[in-house]
Amino acid sequence: MRKHYLIEVAQNDQLVVFCPPSFLKDKEITRIAFGSRSIEVDFIPHPDKDDRVSISRKIQKALHFPNFNTPLHVFFNNHSLIIGPLVGIFTAGFTSLPLEPIGERTLFFSKLLSVNKMVGALPFVFGEQHIDWDQGIIEGYIFQNNTWETLEVPFPNVIYDRLPNRRSENNPKLIKVRDRLQKEYLIPWYNPGFFNKLDIHERLIQDDIVASFLPETLPFTSFSSIETMLSTHGHVFIKPKNGSLGLGVHQIIYDKHTDDYFCRYQDESGVNRLRRFSSLERLMGIVFANQSLEKMLVQKGINLLRSESRPIDFRVHTNKDDLGNWHVSAIAAKIAGPGSVTTHKRSGGDVKTLEEIFSGDERTLYKERLSHAALLLSSSLDRNVEGIIGEIGFDLGIDRNGDVWLFEANSKPGRTIFAHPELKDFDLLTRKLSIAFAVFLTEQSLLHPEELFT
Template identity: 40%
Template sequence: MQHVLPICKGKDDGSRVYVPEYLLQHGRHRVSLSFGSRTVLCEAVPHSKREIQLSKSLWDLLSIPFEAKIHVHIEDSRILIGPLVGIFTSGVGLFPSRPVGERSAFFSKLLSADRQVGAYYFVFGPEQLQQENRMIQGFFYSEKGWSQHLVPLPSIIYNQIPNRRTESSLKYQKAVHLLDLEWEIPFFNPSFFSKWEIFRFLQKDKEMRDYLPYTVINPGVQLIENMLNTYSAVFFKPIGGSHGRGILSVHKEPAGGYSCRFLEDHRPKIEHFQSLISLLKTRKLYGRLQDTLVQQGIDLITWKQRPVDFRVHTNKNRDGKWVASAMAAKIAGTQAHTTHLAYGGEIKRAEEVIQHAGLPSKSALKLTKAALQLSHKIDENISGLIGEIGFDFGLDQQGKVWLIEANSRPGRGIFSHSSFRAEDYSTRMLPLQYAVHLAKQAFVSKGLNVT
């Protein structure tokens, strides 16, 4: 049985937890009480209040940070309070009032959703781990602001490492090994996706293959030339790239030669070349394409002659099922070859842009369908627990859906505009709900482990 109830600290020193009498089928009896990774034996006592009350000694022993309205799961003679969910990231703890630096506002917004979900969520990094006593100095957020509390290891970890460089660093690899492999705490969103790995297994599926633009890795000059003769443009994408960095768009000019669009100092630039080899050498790609995807350009629909693609977020919900949580149209900045906001991109409602392009309104449903199909397929093929995916899709002039990219840790900045308030809330709420689902699963599947 799962309920959301106030959790309160009592004044007595006995080893007792007071539970609403309608929840205690066996009356007063011995139970195991869990908070995060910590479990203790105590006596469950029925009382008339609609709250869970812990004796002072139990409260301190479990290191519960503060009173709150929280999920309580009762299974036979076991009770789980929480769950306690850790959000693992980098750069934590430099300033108490802004513990995640420039990203503190993002995390405060994320953690503000926990009051609706009914769980304890906190932010931490490797620096907050106390390996000897298996505790964490976690940063919590409430209406009073940020506060730090010493808590047990969490039931679940939501991975929010911001970039691949940090993820691959020795410090974070050691912390992940400790948390995931040694302490066996379930992790979701364990790592960034490899663009090539995603395309490689999707290409093997007949239905999924239809969403994929022609994509190769480490092609020779002749194959690139053939692609330029076939498609209006060809894109060069670093396998480990993000935020549009390192992407080139190459066109073959009707009068001869080649044009190359790229970003330099956050500004779009165009260079012209007489030969493909000179272009590749100048852009330091000649003979160095082993970590680069070369991909068919798509004749995207436009908004005022600027290319458009679509971000669709999918999340697992409180039942562990994939749902589409948000969608927006991203419009490229003037002369830009990508739609990233940092480079002058603009955000609009998907329905408005689809209507402007003269496509049927059901095109938005096609994007949602594609996102959910791909979410299931990626989930089947990628190891570890995946809780959210951000898809970038294109719609061509005929309304065909194309997958541009799938991101395991999608940014939410595009939904910060007031017209996307509901979508912004969903993308913050659903990962927290999924964490509750995972904690419940882990609790039900595990036996008594008293620490």
């Protein structure tokens, strides 16, 4: 386990750093750095303390180092001692409310930042309007002692992308900020971009290791392609390529005995509907009358495991740790609401632990299969998707034969499953790992920058 060091501010103005004697063994250190700021100083061994680094008020001011009681990591590179990591969490949607600076997402960010001492990092939240390009500083939001405050910090060692939606992601002003910080300042930027369902499918289907987890999925081209899939599988799902939260998902079922077509979906008022039609053309013409079918994909239906006659799927979170290794960090079952086409809570779905719906060997088997699939899929996405990925939320299903299927991969997974009281520890673990990954990226950017920026 990596060691954290307390960074204390001494009441003097000397350009001297007192540090553990081991720091100076076989090393020639002449500078201290925090984020993008560094200063030339003298280093002196601490006479009796090997768990802390002491800097003066003058050094603190030059580095824009917050005087918080937060243990941090230390890194060595090019005669410099780097304290950190300083982790910038980039988002949008700020308000002028001091108690809710990021609106309804303020609680999430306060919980995310609260892992700082456990991880040994200093995270802060910022938006494009908080950057002073001329001075090379950011007026960031810090959460300390259960309160929000702003303070000036240098440009960070790494940036964690927490933009809230595709609209903000595609904002030209925010794209320019991301490109500039990555290309001009060489700051690693992780979890950029929302996944496109069809794009992810087309990338993963080329990987023989994970292709078996992928249900047949096609862009909408014609009614005949839907008819073909219905005749083979009995039911299909039509989904938006860039959808989320289960919005816009329709299930089409063909009854070969009556030659009827059924469509299950949630209407604009939030009511779960099941309608019968005499033909597929009539169904599509009425249900999809105001929708752009070229933005849809068609996916074969899977006969899922059920609980109390309701379909079950699973949310599986994976995260990279401070060594860059993937871990399964949470698994929860999601049970569809009565008459619902999805398992989302907004459609009446319920979140359960595996212990609540399975027992004994069956629970062990399903947990192993879900974990195995999620780790293989995480590694495959890592290889086949541009950018640095540190966390993924998978929606997986298990059919009645026990086979695992991937329905969706989310680069910015929702966290509604963690409202379940038995999943609190997993909530904490996912937050810890999402910031701990910044430790690994900071080290990589110092030792092997060519692997991150090529």
